[in-house]
Amino acid sequence: SQQGEEDPQALSIQEGENATMNCSYKTSINNLQWYRQNSGRGLVHLILIRSNEREKHSGRLRVTLDTSKKSSSLLITASRAADTASYFCAAFSGGYNKLIFGAGTRLAVHP
């Protein structure tokens, strides 16, 4: 089963615009992670936010976490065509045993 549900499933924007992707999860977490996957390729770890953090930044990425709502968002500012990829949130289930992924958002950034 998936730990997270993401919306939107697909997002199409123009270069320079911001992209916001949301993730909701079901169980208690210690942290939540975001990954990127280019088409047909492996995963790239983007950022990890701990349960006691509300916001975290990394370059053009901004992640928020609301544990009361069991939700997280990933914001990519000033998007570029190279940001075109699928983005997944993931959190551990069963203690620290299993990393479970959300459904993902397919982002398309048009030049």
Next chain:
Amino acid sequence: GAVVSQHPSRVICKSGTSVKIECRSLDFQATTMFWYRQFPKQSLMLMATSNEGSKATYEQGVEKDKFLINHASLTLSTLTVTSAHPEDSSFYICSARRSSGGANEQFFGPGTRLTVL
């Protein structure tokens, strides 16, 4: 550091044959490795958790006799898809957790694209 490799990166086989996929942690020891499957335009679904020297733990709905996992050393886990059928065609991704690190230190391989004809 923390590189995970998979071999092969792409494989095409005939229905009924078995295919072995290797996952190696190149510069660290991994007590635990994970195997995921990903269908087109879908998310990664965890298939099984593999601990070195012990039997793998399979997720609900994953046939252990069809997807054989061997984690014989701290740097190698293999997934064998036995008697493969076209519905087994998928992208298989392994992940390795560093033995010396915390639970957050989990690294992913580049994936193996399996096509069963």
